[in-house]
Amino acid sequence: MICGNAMTSANTKEELEQLAKEVGIDLRLMGLRDDIPQICKCADIGVMPSTREGLGLSGIEMLAAGLPVIASNVHGIVDYITDGVDGYLCDPFDENVFAKAISKLADENLRRPMIENCEKAAEPFDVERSKKAMQDIYFEMLN
Template structure:
């Protein structure tokens, strides 16, 4: 409605899609409805910004708009000082953290199942996020993992919490371009994440972390076992992730690209 109202007043419209509701692994009916809605809305839009190249290509594939109308600008986060980290001692539990709301989009269950079959039990998992975590808690009880998991609920001090972690996990069903991964990279953490949508545009396999197929608990278990065994590699990947964040995903990178696009639209339609 906002786009239609702006167009009726002759005001240019720039819309940022933070992930499409018709992306892979979203329920089929929901995908269909939202694709139709976004295609209609695109007629009233001067430019569409997608936060991942995956989403741009998806929109073009689904004929939401033409190539000229749509541009990729990755999310960015404020630059904070790098935390002081060192290689975690082998005898200490690997501190794994996942910051994500409990709900259909995220796949906490696959992470728990992977941990239950991993070769090593030298780990501790922290879940941070709102929503109903009862189903995840019940699964942890069933798998005998409850004493190795902390549920912190919704928190505002994420940067400070990340400083106490060794490995960031985002195991999920669908995404756009997750800001939580950028937060982890900023915190100098390696990332293990489900390879969906634009995740691979942030996480470089084998360099800043690991990508795992959707709902592949065995592959995820093997990655976690590697991280527990190879602490120096975990540390080195975290450093590489921080460098990649600084070079590509700061708020300034995002702001400069957005401003350039806004200026382009004003010159064309102003």
């Protein structure tokens, strides 16, 4: 199973449904969810084919769940995914590169060693660490 974030500003729900119909797949857009960690735990691979990201929280959520992530090599995502260590970075406009990376990670022997790396890559973005860092910034500014 692949967990992913395929929505981009250029795609509407209707466009994605039409594309899925054209290529013969069943598309199920789940909408706003509060059970993302559980959904990610059901997957083997995370995919983020974004053409633009500020940070890409969904990628961090996938890493935290131990999912190797195949993602675009764009600003934001490259700040937390290391190519070949916890996933693969791809040209966002080259679907063949994404397909090859997905095929690679279909191999459990290649995917399994990445899981620990994924969890470590997500650690700096932990909510408690982030809150502490923000508090430190505010206290420093006030002093």
